Amino acid sequence: MELTRRRLLSLLSAAGLLAVVPPRFATAAEGAAGSGAVLANTVAVLAGTAQSNARAEVAGKLAAVEKGARSALAAMDRAGSGEVFAGLPLGSSDVNLTTTYRQLHDIALATRVPGGAPDLVGNAAVQTRVLERLDWLHGHVYGDQAAGYYGNWFNWEIGIPTSATRTLVLLADQLAAYNAQLLPTYVATMDAYLRNGRDGDVDLDSRFHTGANLADITTNRILQGALLGADGEDRVRKALTDQLTVFVTIDPYHLQHGNTDGHYADGSFVQHHSVAYTGSYGKALLTRVVQTLKFLDGSGYLDAAALVPVVRRWVREGFAPLVFEGWMMEIVKGRAVSRTTTGYQDVAVVVEAVVDLAGHSEGEEAAALQGWVKFVRANSRAPLDPSSFTSPLSIVRYADILADDTVPAADLGAPARSLAFNAMDRTVHRRPGWAFALARSSERISRYEYMSGENLRPWFQGDGAHYLYLAGQDQTQAYGVDYYTAVSPYALAGVTAPVEQRRTVPELYGTAWYDNPGHPLDFTASSTSQNTYVYFPRGTNRHSGGVTLDAYGAASMVQSDDVAWARRDLLPADFQVYRNATATKSWFLLDEEIVVLAAGVGDAAGRAVTTAVDARIAAPTDQVAVTGALPDGTPWPGPSDSAQHPRWLRYANATQRTAVGYLFLSGQPVRVEDAVVTRSRRLVRTANPDTPVTRRVLGLALDQPAGAPPAAYAYALVPGAGEARLRAYGPAHGDGPLTVLSNTVRLQAVKHTGLGLIGAQSFAPGRHEAAGISLDGPASVLVREARGRTTVAAADPTTDRAELAVLLRGRWLDAVSADAGVRVERTREGTRLVFDVREAYGRSLRAVLD
Incomplete structure (x- = not known):
């Protein structure tokens, strides 16, 4: 069942919330088990398991983890005054500080990877070095609220907390022995840096807490709550409730919290309030919500059954149409078009999310997602490197999908x-x-x-x-x-x-x-x-x-x-x-x-x-x-x-x-x-x-x-x-299949005789005429005659009209079928179609006439 906006809002109401977020744990033991499941799932997602990491397909990922950790350790050994890693001076560069936390995470990850480098896996001395550097960073750089928060807000509210939180999860077993106060101290500081929020928490009315950014912040807070154990249950539930708002389809005529960021009914995705962004922030949101489903699996915090169909719709209607032979199209990447790692790499991120989403699906829905994964692999002009996936578990699932001969490769939409x-x-x-x-x-x-x-x-x-x-x-x-x-x-x-x-x-x-x-x-x-x-x-x-x-x-x-x-x-x-x-x-x-x-x-x-x-x-x-x-x-x-x-x-x-x-x-x-x-x-x-x-x-x-x-x-x-x-198209004004009917600032229209198709677009109010078709502008209209029937489709290109009309002059036709909101009338002039485009936001309505 698709999770409609109305259904999700009812689920998020006080009466319906338990359908997605079950009641509070009845006992302390249940709460501890829930938090423990979240932490164990997170470590497994990030580091893999003994079973997954024994697979040959994961060897490249393990090698990359080891290489990153050894490079970071070598840079740590060479660090000078005011540095954790050589070449990353701290105190004025938010980018250097963010990179420092990310490299500490890379080291911590290498110590938790089953089947990884023997001298790193479980190495208590290396793990202590990471904790010591975390402690030093807080005491000398990050913990100074008066001196911090320079540069990009994202690094302070999302980038640094993401790496720090995951590092603390990876080293959770060592925290108490090292310093029991390090965890609550870091959580309090991360809350204090959430300056675009409210009282150290998410603010759904903040323009910064939307879409992919909201998913990042709330996932971090879920993990922080799990680390805090019994003291963190309310934090997890509040963060999860906040994150659920990203599943709501944006209704531009009835905005919630004034937010325009997110997925729309026509498959669009917007971030930064007005930027087409499926291929950058959109894939980040997709990744984060699917990861969160994996982190919470079996924890008792979430019943994901109502959420998975929503994400499948994102993939089918929003992502798959924008992927051409393994390449993410330029039109939905915002400023990311200027990066050197874009295109095929973007699609690899989406594929990993779809691989994991298929694991949360069943029957035909799972097969369709798996078939798309195979379709991308078969049609991509560049090899997809699964070692770029975040999770070793995803690499194994990907390999299993490719090896499954019962699932044919198939796109999620028609070729035309x-x-x-x-x-x-x-x-x-x-x-x-x-x-x-x-x-x-x-x-x-x-x-x-x-x-x-x-x-x-x-x-x-x-x-x-x-x-x-x-x-x-x-x-x-x-x-x-x-x-x-x-x-x-x-x-x-x-x-x-x-x-x-x-x-x-x-x-x-x-x-x-x-x-x-x-x-x-x-x-x-x-x-x-x-x-x-x-x-x-x-x-x-x-x-x-x-x-x-x-x-x-x-x-x-x-x-x-x-x-x-x-x-x-x-x-x-x-x-x-x-x-x-x-x-x-x-x-x-x-x-x-x-x-x-x-x-x-x-x-x-x-x-x-x-x-x-x-x-x-x-x-x-x-x-x-x-x-x-x-x-x-x-x-x-x-x-x-x-x-x-x-x-x-x-x-x-x-x-x-x-x-x-x-x-x-x-x-x-x-x-x-x-x-x-x-x-x-x-x-x-x-x-x-x-x-x-x-x-x-x-x-x-x-x-x-x-x-x-x-x-x-x-x-x-x-x-x-x-x-x-x-x-074969003939001379400029000859008998080719294409005819330009009108090309003015009021009306532009063409006819293709081979297709029996007329397209007309008007840009001004009033009636506009083209080849026996009269349209009430502004409007976008297509009329096709095929197999004895006439099909008319119309849309409002301004998104603010209540209705528009199309008249087929000299023809009296009966409606065979029509979308809701389309009225077909016979007049002395011909057949008149009235399209109710009120709050349609550019959606096409159509009628088939006989």
């Missing part, structure tokens, strides 16, 4: 599907052989995320940037950190940007943030103003959404300035704001084509503007070719300084065996750039190694000179197309 993650302004369109991912933005969702020196040049990543993933290719050669390093931030695929040079936050202000605590807006490192105007600014237009009909989709947005430009008169004089170009865009997502319409392309400030049709990178040694034809059918002559008007172009990488075709439907000149560039990965993230990246970059762009009137463009991407297929 279109998904509108409208709650986070994202769109994914999948077909066998390729996937198209689109990043939009609005006044609800951020245009980009920058923070802590990560993702230094993000300015246009939410302005219709797209990523076209092609099957069979190692995606590190197409996307990942090297894509953002090699491709100009003004020329990311799909982006319309002004021709100008912007500066990064460190370049502008000399620090990783804008600092002005004396201003009325209070600009400090993690202030609300910092988030709003620097870290993840939202757009200022409400129109961003889309519609799906079976395996087809359409998306649209009105490109806008961010809130900093809109509120520039309120900001300090030295705060840099940037103005955006203008564009109204639609994407129509079909079987073989992605059709893109853009109208009102220009700049109110009179700057030149460029629209990137696509941008692809390749290794300089790859065999890359670009061919094409002019409107009269003669061959395209190749890149030139003069204006060219190709009918179509084709990019082919023979080395990677990939190709993309481009149809130009509106006749403007196309600029083609083909260059080899070398840049450092540090260009996009200050913590990246200064590693030079050399890539061949192909860019296709539509340019608009300074001062020119607004333009309209129409083109299509045709993944995998050969030249014969591209030629």
Whole structure:
């Protein structure tokens, strides 16, 4: 049974809480057994068991644990004054302090790993060294509340407590003999550092205690409560009750505690209040809640039966559609796109969680999760290294799933599907052989995320940037950190940007943030103003959404300035704001084509503007070719300084065996750039190694000179197309399957005769007409005629309309089926469909007519 929002809220009520969190333990012995089970489970999850660690598949993990511990011990031996580990001076760097606690955890872990290095496992002297350093750290650094809490709040409230708590769990048997007061002293200090909470505890009204952050904090508090034994039972139950709120589906029209962070009904995941974040914070939340289920298993603290189906839905509807051949898509990783360990590594984290979730499932549900794990393994372009898993137990389960011949490899969705993650302004369109991912933005969702020196040049990543993933290719050669390093931030695929040079936050202000605590807006490192105007600014237009009909989709947005430009008169004089170009865009997502319409392309400030049709990178040694034809059918002559008007172009990488075709439907000149560039990965993230990246970059762009009137463009991407297929589309205004019906700032519409499909998206109030279809705008509509029936799907791209209407002129049809909220009427003009989109938050409604 799915745990609906209403059901979970009833379970969390005073009357229903016992359904998830059973009553208090009746006796002290039961309480001790419960705490003991939590601690034993945690050690087993982190260190494995004698049985798991005897498996050959775990050898790589044991070797990694030993290597980490020996490296840390050697650094401990070399430590100088004011250090626990050499090279990590303490007293002013929160990063060094966090790393110090993590390395103490690594040492402690090596002493508890069954089957590990004989001179480390059970070594009381090594364990005492760890406890001594914990004691010293508290006495000289961490325990000083007046001097602490510099740098990033996350390190003090989550990073350090996570490592310290797990270290104390691993060494729980030695704590009393060493110093019985060390545990309560640390717990009290960790409570005191929970400064974004309330009275040393979680505050569900705090903007810091949401989503993945809330799960991290509460899991730490659960383990701390288990360590405290009888004195910690209330702590465990309170932390668990707080954590249960992350299982609630976010209802944006009826927010709880003002919180927008979490999973939405359409599969979206948001963190930082407005950032699409499934692939980073989302996977962290998934990992943490599944780990907590394992920590609490059999303890008597939790009945997980109602929670597991919720997490399965996250995986099926939120994570699996965003994984392409073992790679996590760029559109849901926020600032993490600039990290060197992203993509395949992200999916390995998700796979471990799914492996363990399958162990909490039964029957067909367990088989479906196991089949997805095998599907990812079979289709990934990079080997998944299970030694990267946190738990040796997970490694064993993973190996057992792969060895089970009774479970076939299978994706959790159809090979051809279109998904509108409208709650986070994202769109994914999948077909066998390729996937198209689109990043939009609005006044609800951020245009980009920058923070802590990560993702230094993000300015246009939410302005219709797209990523076209092609099957069979190692995606590190197409996307990942090297894509953002090699491709100009003004020329990311799909982006319309002004021709100008912007500066990064460190370049502008000399620090990783804008600092002005004396201003009325209070600009400090993690202030609300910092988030709003620097870290993840939202757009200022409400129109961003889309519609799906079976395996087809359409998306649209009105490109806008961010809130900093809109509120520039309120900001300090030295705060840099940037103005955006203008564009109204639609994407129509079909079987073989992605059709893109853009109208009102220009700049109110009179700057030149460029629209990137696509941008692809390749290794300089790859065999890359670009061919094409002019409107009269003669061959395209190749890149030139003069204006060219190709009918179509084709990019082919023979080395990677990939190709993309481009149809130009509106006749403007196309600029083609083909260059080899070398840049450092540090260009996009200050913590990246200064590693030079050399890539061949192909860019296709539509340019608009300074001062020119607004333009309209129409083109299509045709993944995998050969030249014969591209030629078959015919001349620019001929008899090909694609017809552009309208391309204005009020209405954009296309027709595909081969599919019997019309897509129309209106951007203004009033009635809009396209090929016998009248729609009441703003609206996103798809109409398809197939097998004697007409199917109509509609959605509200603004998320705030009460209803919208679609009229099929001159046709009188009867409803065969219709979603709740759809009314079908016969009028003198034709068949009128009224869609009740009140509080639908961009969800598609449809009706089938005969």
